[in-house]
Amino acid sequence: MKILVTGGTGYIGSHTVVELLTEGHEVTILDNLSNSDKRVVDRIEAITGVRPDFEEGDIRNKDTLDKLFSDTAYDAVIHFAGLKAVGESVQKPLMYYENNIAGTVNLLKSMGEHGCKNIIFSSSATVYGTPAFVPITEECPKGTCTNPYGWTKSMIEQIMTDLCISDKEWNAVLLRYFNPIGAHESGMIGENPNGIPNNLMPYVTQVAVGRLKELGVFGNDYNTHDGTGVRDYIHVVDLAIGHVKALSKLKAGSGLSVYNLGTGQGYSVLDIVKNFEEATGVKIPYVIKPRRAGDIDECYADPSKAEKELGWKAERGIKEMCADSWRWQKNNPNGYDD
Ligand code: NAD
Ligand code: UD1
Numbered sequence: 194m195k196i197l198v199t200g201g202t203g204y205i206g207s208h209t210v211v212e213l214l215t216e217g218h219e220v221t222i223l224d225n226l227s228n229s230d231k232r233v234v235d236r237i238e239a240i241t242g243v244r245p246d247f248e249e250g251d252i253r254n255k256d257t258l259d260k261l262f263s264d265t266a267y268d269a270v271i272h273f274a275g276l277k278a279v280g281e282s283v284q285k286p287l288m289y290y291e292n293n294i295a296g297t298v299n300l301l302k303s304m305g306e307h308g309c310k311n312i313i314f315s316s317s318a319t320v321y322g323t324p325a326f327v328p329i330t331e332e333c334p335k336g337t338c339t340n341p342y343g344w345t346k347s348m349i350e351q352i353m354t355d356l357c358i359s360d361k362e363w364n365a366v367l368l369r370y371f372n373p374i375g376a377h378e379s380g381m382i383g384e385n386p387n388g389i390p391n392n393l394m395p396y397v398t399q400v401a402v403g404r405l406k407e408l409g410v411f412g413n414d415y416n417t418h419d420g421t422g423v424r425d426y427i428h429v430v431d432l433a434i435g436h437v438k439a440l441s442k443l444k445a446g447s448g449l450s451v452y453n454l455g456t457g458q459g460y461s462v463l464d465i466v467k468n469f470e471e472a473t474g475v476k477i478p479y480v481i482k483p484r485r486a487g488d489i490d491e492c493y494a495d496p497s498k499a500e501k502e503l504g505w506k507a508e509r510g511i512k513e514m515c516a517d518s519w520r521w522q523k524n525n526p527n528g529y530d531d
Contacts, residue, residue, distance in 0.1 A: 194440060195219045195265060197309075199252055199300065200273030201245070202229035204384045205315065205373055208433040209271060211240055211382070216437055220245040223252065223261065224274065228387065230529040236381045252296035255303055262307035269311035269443050270304060271436055272297065275345070279487070280391060282342035293345035294352075301356060310363045311443035313436055316350055318371050318425075318453070318492055319343040327459075328495035331369075331451045339487035350451075357449040364447045366439045371425035371455030371494050373432050375514040376521035383521030384429075385528035393465060394426070394514075398522035401475045408477055410462050412484035417491055421462035425455035425493035428509035428517070438505040455494025456507040465515075472515035 201222030238244040250257035322336020374394040376383030413420035
């Protein structure tokens with residue numbers, strides 16, 4: 194298939210492009226490089242032997258989109274482009290609503306006008322808010338998000354739902370990711386956050402490589418087996434493969450589909466520290482800190498719907514996730530500048 198991948202030089206997008214090219218799909222990446230590096234395209238080529246087309250541009254620019262869809266009859270769009278820093282979204286809500294929501298509406302308009310009505314969207318387990326129950330199935334009601342970033346995901350889901358109701362030619366797959374970590378086994382692409390990482394695994398790897406002194410564990414009084422927060426960490430390559438499998442859902446008449454992409458297994462912050470140390474032999478010093486605002490006790494998926502309907506199941510375990518995160522960080526201590 195001919196696929197347009199928005200945000201394709203980013204962390205999850207780049208891993209998905211690798212899997213798409215490996216399966217023989219033709220890929221164009223559209224990315225404004227606001228949170229990624231053009232050298233990712235060289236790395237993707239080095240891994241796969243195929244160079245994807247790359248267009249530097251913004252999903253908020255309708256002319257850019259119209260030109261892409263006029264030049265090529267894409268079968269589908271996989272839509273990763275978006276801003277994702279939770280704290281920043283609280284400080285700059287309009288920037289998030291404008292980039293993520295206005296950008297997506299622009300994309301959907303251009304797609305519709307050019308007759309490309311198949312889309313896979315990067316949603317998040319954050320739409321469940323404080324989950325009504327765990328493990329979380331897709332029937333779990335959506336909840337109150339704790340930040341504008343989360344609301345953009347929840348609202349975009351609604352926009353795509355309404356679009357599929359209004360016009361039966363649209364097919365949309367909403368993929369609700371749990372916590373992606375890890376990196377391609379080559380160590381050539383991986384997560385490259387700007388500034389001090391907010392998320393657990395990049396913080397751990399930066400402590401391991403000596404860029405940060407120690408990990409702060411945000412709270413040890415949660416209602417979990419060791420008091421620290423429990424999440425469903427999923428290897429980014431498994432997540433990427435989930436997107437390739439989801440392409441099969443973009444058939445006439447499918448309409449809207451929703452899937453959790455997680456492993457079904459929860460790990461606490463201290464479980465992650467222990468597994469990282471065992472997988473890599475590197476010690477992670479840590480201190481217990483107060484809870485972080487907006488965090489919940491536990492969040493993990495029931496991923497059985499994706500297995501049943503897409504034939505997809507996460508295959509990579511926690512040790513592999515830790516070892517692959519570490520290989521990427523060790524080989525690229527300063528990200529793509531190395
Ligand atoms: P990322 O920041 O690495 O990738 C996003 C990419 O989109 C970047 O390359 C950025 O330059 C690009 N981009 C942003 N705004 C753009 C615009 N207006 N026009 C064109 N390109 C633009 O993030 P990621 O971790 O790879 O996440 C990909 C998607 O998955 C995002 O939508 C994110 O919200 C969603 N998601 C991520 C996680 C996670 O934990 N990483 C969890 C759930 C959902
Ligand atoms: C966070 C976001 C979520 C977003 C996801 C991916 C919040 C409340 N949630 O999820 O909306 O989709 O990132 O970007 O911000 N932890 C530490 N020390 C750290 C970092 C994290 O103890 O330095 C703990 C957290 O308290 C949590 C766990 O590690 O228990 C995972 O945190 P994180 O990686 O930030 O992911 P989430 O909070 O699940």
